[in-house]
Structure formats: C-alpha cells, structure tokens
Amino acid sequence: MDLMTKLKILSNGAKYDAACTSSGADRPGNRGLGSALAAGCCHAFSADGRCISLLKVLMTNQCIYDCKYCINRSSNDIQRAAFTPEELAELTIQFYRRNYIEGLFLSSGIIKNPDYTMEKMIAILEILRRKYDFYGYVHAKTIPGASPELIYKLGLLADRLSVNIELPSERSLNQLAPHKTKQAILTPMRQIADGLCSSKEERFLYKHAPRFAGAGQATQMIIGATPENDFSILRLASFLYEKYQLRRVFYSAYIPAVEDSLLPALNTKPPLLREHRLYQADWLIRQYDFSADEILSEETPNFNPYLDPKCNWAINNMGRFPIDVNKASREDLLRIPGIGPISAKRIIIARKAGKLGIAELKRIGVVLKRAQYFIITRDNPSGPHLNNETVLRALIDPKVYRTDMEQLSLFPEETDPRLPSPQDFTSVTQAAEEVVLSLSRSL
Template identity: 55%
Template sequence: MSFQRTQEKLKILSDAAKYDVSCSSSGSKRANTNKGIGDATGMGICHSYTEDGRCVSLLKILLTNYCIFDCAYCVTRKSNDIKRAAFKVQEVVDLTINFYRRNYIEGLFLSSGIFKNADYTMERLVAVAKKLRTEENFNGYIHLKSIPGASDELMREAGLYADRLSVNIEIPTKDGLKKLAPDKKHEDFIKPMKKVKNEIIQFKEEKKIIKSTPKYAPAGQSTQMIIGASGENDFQIMQTSNYFYKSYNLKRVYYSGYVPISYDNRLPQIGSAVPILRENRLYQTDWLMRFYGFEFSEILNERNQNLDLDIDPKLSWALRNLHEFPVDINSADKRMLARIPGLGMKSVYKILNARRFRKLNWEHLKKIGVALNRAQYFMICDSSKFEKRDLTSEKIKGLILQNSKSKYQQSLSNQLNLFG
C-alpha cells in the first residue's frame, strides 16, 4: 500500500480518535527486557503534559471508523456521512514501531469502531498488541480500548499484552444510553469490566505464590462518560462514577463534555460544547473522592444535585458545613486537615510532619505553601492574626471570590505591562 494512502488513513483515524480522552497511563511499570525497544517504567506515558511540564505522547488512533452502531453522540456512527478508513493489523504495528524509532511517540492508544461484531473487532485490537510484544519485543506503553460485548477469552488475552484496558460506558445512565444508543446494552459494558477486575485479582493472588506469573493489565482499567448529551445532572454522573470505582476498582473515570458534531434530533439542541468548567468541577469532585477521603454523598446528594461553577467542590462543602470549623491545624487529624479549603494533600503531610517539632503559626503555613486566602476562614493555629470567626457562608464566599478576582486582574495587569 502506498505511503500516501497510509498517510491518508492516519489523518482520518487519528482525527476520529481525538474524542476519546481516557488514555492516561499512570500505574504501569513494564520494564525493557531482552534488549527490546521501549519502556513504560517510572512516570509512565500519557498523551498530555506532566506536572513538571514534560510532554509525553502516544500514537492515538482508531483501528477503523467504520461502525455497525448508530449512537447519536458519536462522530463515527453509521448514519454519519464521513470518510471511512481502516488499518490492517500489520499497518498499526509498523506505524507504532516506526514512530517510536523516530522518537515521535512513547506508546500506543488503540481504539476502534465496531465492524461486523464485538469479537471480530476485539480480536484485531489484541492481535496488534500481541504482535508488538511478541514479534517486535516492544516494551512501551499500550492502552487498548475494549469493545463492549467482547468475550471473556479475548478480554483475558488483551490484558496479557496491554498495560491498561478501558471500556467506555459512554452515557452515565441506562435511560440515557437507551435513548441515544439503542443498539447497545448496558450489560455489554459491564461484562468486560467484570472480567478485567476478576483477572487482576486473580493475578495478584497467583503472584504471591508464583513469581513468574505473567502481568495482567498492570495499569488497571478506566472508563469515560460523555457529559451533557443526555441531560444527567452532576449527582447522577458522580453516582455512576462512585458505583464503578467501588464495584470494579477502576483507576480513573474520565468526563468528556459533549461536543455538538452534527445534527441529530435525539440530542439536546445546544449551540456550543459543554463548558470546560463543568468538566473541571467533576474532575475535582472525583479527586476529592479518591484522594481526600470524601464520600460521594457529602458532595452531591438529593439536596445538592449540581456542582457550584463559581467555587470548587471542597470549598462548597466547607461553606455548607461551617459547624465543622474552625479546625486547629496543630491537633486535627489527617481527615479534617484534608477538608480545609486551600490545603492540598502535600500540604497536609507537611503540616503533620512539621507540627511534631513545634506549634505552627501563620508564617509557618505560608512557607509550607498553604493558600491562606481560603484556608484562613476555616482554621486556627498558634496565632490569632487574620482569624475571622463572625462571617456567614455567603460573606466568606464573597470575600474569596473577590480576592480571586483581584489576583486575576493584578496578574492580567502585570502581563499587559510586561508586553506593553
């Protein structure tokens, strides 16, 4: 096949893959062995920027954008009038190796539309990973997007060659899925997730007895939900996430704002994409649940079904629960320290360590890096300076927003002076 045709396929199938955001790779520790190529150890690989500004990249493509389904929200749905293309298994293998050797990429994220049926498609995804591992001795990161409805046998084989597996549940609720993707069944998403969960558990148990047990999906599994296409509120979205985290031990849930890509009368008629701020608030809530010890019901419940777009979810919770404050940072446990707005987990651990040697005051907290413009309203320390205890939730919120606005305006003014 000509270079021009391969290049055309790559353009079509990489563009179609951009709507899938669930390709983080943290958690994999696949080392280079037997003088192979590639390595997925250490920080791993992702398609974005790391905290230190390092850009890491994956070859992110679809095997094909042909699809037998007609999901209203999907650009590759069968009724959409778009240019179609499909890679052969060997073409994807060759592209991955050639791109890696040219230092363009550090791994592969491979998804696909569904042609013929789930198993037919999944077989080809697995074949790509298997060839890379066994024939090319490739030890870089591989993320396979599992096909809903794929057999247990294929899901088991996929996990032996991929670092991470993911099944996109796509729509947060069963009713939404039925409306927008009537060809798909909720149980088809659950089945492969359950298989991966059980295989990971089995691998860990066997590893305790037999050290040479082959790795199985060392970076775990993830999923993605489209936000705003089927009208669910934030409570329903995070309720679904909470269920999957607890039931299937997911590493991540990704939230992808609905982008109006073409007209379909099943979809909400909105003129623009879901605000990025809503995605951000959902991710912040997700973070609080996974790393800060919050229960889902503390942040969202029947009384509070949508997140406040003006302020982050931790601050919103604190303002609704002022009876929990002020917190004495010199005596409070880790759980309560983590609930103070303005304190990240790094600051929490620094406080726990520092107070072993002396009582902490405001100056100490500034040096630690605590965002006092928020935290000062919710804690006390070895000083009475700046403490404010006679304010209502509304006044505190107003002061924090005013302070944030002033900082933004000052930053903007500094930039204008710099370039003007």
C-alpha cells in the same frame, strides 16, 4: 490511501476519548524497547490544553453501529480508513523512539462483529509486544459484546483496559446507543475486575504468573448529551470505583459532532465548567476520602457553578472549622479548602519540628489563599473571625467568569433556582456581589 491521511482520519475519530493517562504501570526497562512509569508521563499538550501521552488512534473508523452521538456512526457520511497491523505497530515504535509518546491507545470502530474486531486489535498488540519487543504503555479499549476469552487475551497484552459506559443511565443508552446495552458494558467490566483480582493473587503466589492489565481498568461517560443530574453521575462513578475497582472514571463534555433530533443542537457549547466540577468531585472521592453524598444530595443534585465542590462543602459545614493545623489528623487537614495531599504531608512532617504559624506554612509551600479562612495556627490560636460573606467573596471560583462562559446545563430546569445564572451579568464585580448575597442567604 497514504499513512498521513489515515493518521489524520483515525486520530480525528479517536480524539473525543478523554482518557490519555499512562499511569498505573511500573515497569522498568532494560531489554527491548520501552518502560513504564508508575506516575505516567505527559509528552505534549495540544492546543486545547489536554495532555498527549499516548498515540490515540482508532484501528478503523468503519463501524456497524449507529450510536447517535458518535462521529463514526454508520449513518454518518465521512471518509473511512483502517490501519494495517504492521503499519500501526511501526508508527508506534517510530513515535516512541523519538520520545513523542509513552505508548499506544488503541480503540476501534466495529467491523463485521465485536469478536472479529477484537481479534484484529489483538493482532496489532501481538506484533508490538512480540516482534518489536515493546515494553511501553498500551491502553486498549474493549469492544462491547466481545467474548470473554478475547478480553482476557487483550488484557494480557495491554496495561490498561477500558470499557466505555458512554452515557450515565440505561435510558439514555437505549435512546442514543441502541446497539449497546447496559449488560454488554457491565459484563466485561465485571470480568476485567475479577481478572485483575485473580491475576494479583496468582502473581503473589507465582512470580511469573501472567500479568493481566497491570494498570487496571478505566471508563468514560459523556456529560451533557442527556438529562442526568450531577448527583446521579457522581453516584454512578463512586459505585464503579467501589464495585468494579476502576482506576479512573473520565468525564467527557459533550461536543456536538453530528446533527440528530435526539441530541443538543450543533452550535451548543460543550459544558466544560460542569465537566471541571465533576473532575474536582471525582478527585475528592478518590484522594480526599469524600463520599458522593457529602458533595451533593437529592436536594441539591447539581454543582454550584461559583464554588468548587470542596469550598462548597466547607461553607455548608462551617461548624467543623476552624481546624488546628498543629493537631489535626491527615483526614481533617484534607478537608481544608486549599490543602491537598502534598500540603497535608508537609504539614505533618514540619510540625514535628515545631509549632507552625502562618510564616512557616508559607515557607513550606502551603497556599493560604483559601486555607486562611479555615485554620488555627500558632500565631492565631483562636482562628479567623470572619462572617460568611467575606469568606464567600474570597472563595468564588474565577473560572465561572471566563468570557466564553458556556451554558451550565442544556436542561435549564436543572440549574439551582436559588442561584443567579452567570449569563445575567454584565460585569464581574456585579456578578460576584450578587452571588455572595444569594449564597449567604441560602446558608
């Protein structure tokens, strides 16, 4: 089989992995080939609007497992292929030299057994790092059930490791990925977290101590294939951030790739809006000091499709507003819809030189579209006097009205009964008015 066909099969098999970040490793170049930027670097964007930063491929799509949701499952009748280590290393180098990519994302189906597969993956990375003197970014996926020594070895070669949690609950895992157990996923995660910690300590003491997965670990879960609600997913994510020091949790809207009675039908649209809301909430947890319990609760376990999670929080906590931009702490500034870490930083610097009014905020680049309803400024010391309906009307997320609106949940009993379903409307204006009314009633 020629390289072109292999590349097609093996990138097709890897594309459902959401992670494509190249951030977290800061390694200036100077010898050999390559360097890594702390902020990461996007090299291209595919037709679906996702960033391409790494050459994302499987080593092989042969697999002994039969996970129901996966296109590479052993019972799926598809063409199988495998890269030889030399072939893949050469391809990575040639793509890297032309500045197509920031590095390699290596995952694999499982051949023979997890350890055998891991050894083969390690062989590829060894060629890259040793023979080609490659210092670019490498993200490697550990194979569930591989032995700790091999995970450690892989971590010495890769910048980032990840173990996919796949499905957000043990029950779903048992049902859809019978060969993977919760234990087989959490054990290596624990090991990597501990390895990261001790590698940091050692490197603090000895400059040349080996670096273990310098860019930390990440994971991904599939959203919408199983009936977990948003709150349980978000709680799981914040548990992972806290207890396993994960750098990132990725959410992947389930795209039906195989027919199975246990899965949603093949013509189901991927829950992209839900995935979008999860990322917004994830961001609030990592960058804005929010906790999962502030964003959702047992009573409202699912996202409001019409409002982004931050606006939703603000609307339900109007008592904390308006906030005075000339006095508020960074934490409070970050609670204002429309103000993020960059705007907050600029506000804090600029107000040292003089009190800020609306004109000043605009000039330093703060977007006031949403923020205006929540702030006190020099020229408006008493804050805005508006009723909830006006504010709501301005905050509704236009994304919800995209013409190709997907079904919000595959499990209809889970959508918020207080809210009208987006499918019920014919016109956008009618929809907006209905939503404003029903939301303000429920406040």
